[in-house]
Amino acid sequence: MTDFDEDVVIVGSGFGGSVAALRLREKGYRVRVYEAGRRFADEDFARTSWNVRRYLWAPALGCYGVQRIHRLPHVMILAGAGVGGGSLNYANTLYQPGAAFFQDPQWRGIADWETELAPHYATAKRMLGVVERYPYTGPVERIMAGAADDLGVGGTFRHAPVGVWFGRPGERVADPFFGGEGPERTGCTLCGNCMVGCRVGAKNTLMKNYLALAERRGVVIEALRTVTEVRELRDGGFAITTRRSGAWMRHGQRTVTARQVVLAAGTWGTQQLLHRMKHEGALPRVSETLGRLTRTNSEALDGAVATAVPDSLELARGVAITTSFHIDERTHVENVRYGPGSNLMGALATVMVPGDRGLGGRVGSVLAQTLRAPVRQLRLGTLRRWSERGIIALVMQTADNSLTLSLRRRFGRLTLTSAQGHGEPNPSHLPQAHRAAEAIAARMQAEGGVPTAARGSWPEVFGIPLTAHFLGGAVISSSPRTGVIDSYHRVWGHPGLHIVDGAAVPANPGVNPSLTITALAERALSYWPHAGAEDRRPAQQAI
Template sequence: MTEFDEDVIVIGSGFGGSVTALRAAEKGYRVRVLEAGRRYEDDDFAKTSWNLRRYLWAPTFGCFGIQRIHRLPHVMILAGAGVGGGSLNYANTLYQPGAEFFRDPQWEGIADWDTELAPHYAEAKRMLGVVEHYPHFGPVERIMQGAAEDLGVGGTFCRAPVGVYFGTPGEHVADPFFEGQGPARTGCTLCGNCMVGCRVGAKNTLVKNYLALAERRGVVVEAMRTVTEVRERPGSGYVVTSERSGAWMGRDRRTTTAAQVVFAAGTWGTQQLLHRMKQSGALSRISDRIGSLTRTNSEALDGAVAVAVPESLGLASGVAITTSFHVDERTHVENVRYGPGSNLMGALATIMVPGDISLARRLGLLIGRMLRAPLRQAKLGSLRRWSERGIIALVMQTADNSLTLSVKKRFGRYVLTSAQGHGAPNPSSLPEAHRAATAIAARMEEEGGVPAEARGSWPEVFGIPLTAHFLGGAVISATPEEGVIDSYHRVWGHPGLFVIDGAAVPANPGVNPSLTITALAERALSYWPRAGEPDTRPGQ
């Protein structure tokens, strides 16, 4: 493999890319990671979500933050950016899915996934420093427990498993996880701003584990490099073209060759690149199933907000997600918080309206409720201290619904678009989410002693759900007629190409998917031979 610049190029540095980088380096491969986002030290993160240049990702406008927002006809997507990918702005929440996920028909017959992934889930938990039960219990946790009891599902209430170093709040210590091989850490101060970027150094981002250890082994991580093309190299291997992210001029276009290329740019980034390469002919043998079985985790983001609550109630104190319960056997509800001052996402919230009526009726109901109590609605909709007055309800399902993504040309560029796919229609709103938010609001009134109300979102009003867990579209399959990659994550028809990120996930897990993506990546890399040794994986 010395004829190539690198043995392995990894596109993206999220959960799949970081695992790939470390495990491939451990097996003797020369690895280069190309990451579109910037590198952040703890002090670089935004203090609140109002610092748009450090919080939002909009490179055309000079914003190189950690929060991506994408829009498709059927869903609005929240994703991550930066060295460490989604771990920079995710909620530290590391649930393992239930048995239904492993029994999905798309991949059930390929392997006994529950059994086969078990040791890799264990390793992922060790590496990500999972604390199995959030150790603090305050007003938000009481509200969630009470809401579960009011809904008759109190027995499903639990504290979330989280990837956070708690230690002594604010105390800086040598690496407590990897026998001193990782970076120093600081005990969590419960500031609530996990999803804006942890300035404390308590959050177990990939920069604190997989990537830190990978770079110690010689892995090169290049930030602010957007991959624009992956093309077959005559004879063998691939040529990867990248350019400076967000550049209007002076794009600094470069090409790098590698024997193997791993797509790990997140579901949006990986799908966009694979679709474009298939359309352009650069990777013409990608399965026609690219874009099928794209999942949203059947997700909705609703919540509850009070007109005002006493500051002493401390709704914004804690890590981002701390508890959950199940409304029914397939619907999982978690509380979500932002820290004091991080009120930007409150602009997405509005009056909750039913999702099973026409847009005209939804708008009519919304306007009618505004006009009946304008002062109350103005107070509820205010962004002032929004993060301290509300609880977001993140609702996920194991339901079998999906979208099919494709590309169309717009102004000379290929852009992603969506259509309803396999299974039931992807939901634009969830009645179960409305029930949960209403129960949370009732308990919030009781806890805070002030009026509270269940809230929906503006995208939901217009029939577009929000998801923070965009998955699939290049899924594991038994044949290229059924999906894009095989059970070893190898792209059908293109030896040396892999998809190792959320795009490979074939079903809705119904819980936060980060731990599952990490476990799948650990499993995929466990089958890689050591550099220079024979490959014992069966041929495609």
């Protein structure tokens, strides 16, 4: 087959998909991007997280926001939605992982990854406008530094690298990053609502760099189109079927053909699509390892909350994440904030419970703490001004634990489920996170003079950790016996199909993974030939 509607169709517009869109267009390909979420102008984002229809993603209920929430038996997942994917609601935090990530046994024998990815990390940092050190110090930053000192790890404390245009607060300027080719920008006002959606225009979302440049060069991005099928064609190429996102009727189903397809729908979206296509025979040669080595970044989300807003502390002022420290050699702790008024996610918080107890013990601990001091727990647990009374502690590890995902039929539909996988069991709680939250709470009470307590989450009470960084399951490998894609990100057995999102990441990076996903995508796309040129990548081994 030689007559295709497109040269390349890209499924998803997050960090990997946006890189693919720009770089493939620069190489002369006709490119179309499908994104399940909606397109946002700066003023379209929710003012606070209470504007549920603009904040949460539940299209069947008329909610077309930026925040997806998925649940598996072993983890609850926070992800992004919209043109720009996770960049719309991530915390702008762009760390490069340490040596342990690059030396993970899953991929260390394939290449010297730390050396090979170094120039692509540099490109990713330039494109995403990374400021290597958050430039302000306020109460939260002092509390985090003090907590690190109290834990005996003060030497690991640092200000975070962030993707934000600071400039002059509130001042609109011509594009400062790409010689005027990108959109105008407005200096950060430190409003704290990075993860609800930046209405200011300061956050370096993908619509401010990769996607803006890609569209200017002719890439077509179709929003609110969910890909329901990617089917290999008998004579080569693929048929890609989409329907209108969230439609109950009049789905508007359409099918286009493309010579090649890039999957970048986020780990959940890419895995779900691949599992279904393998099950239905549309992509029959996908490796049997699909779903293995699914990672959660070994995360926990705990924190500290005061009974009232400390007058001397502006806890909600700043960008979403500003500092971090290492509580031990494999555990990384960051402060997280929402801006004033964005209190909805506080509904996930509750008292901190002993993680080494069974379900009955954990529930009993909630009841005991509540009955022991009901007024205090009510004041701690209210959502009123929650974002101004607390600090979230995001804790991540490089630990070698994983889940294995597979399909199950539920209520007549095929959906993903999980089981414990390779390595250590995926943790339902992290003792290090509890220690960090308690140290932050102690420092916060000392600074603010208001009773403060460490806090956990309701999912953790029921043995289900939270993660904002769902990764893996279709990982880089040396053969189809050990993973789903080769070192060029081509799917084993279907070399015209590529994966360049978090599903390709083979190990827990222990830091926010957005920069790594971007760098991996930059590397993968650098090997693509220009349109019409000879492909010098080695052919895949036969399956």
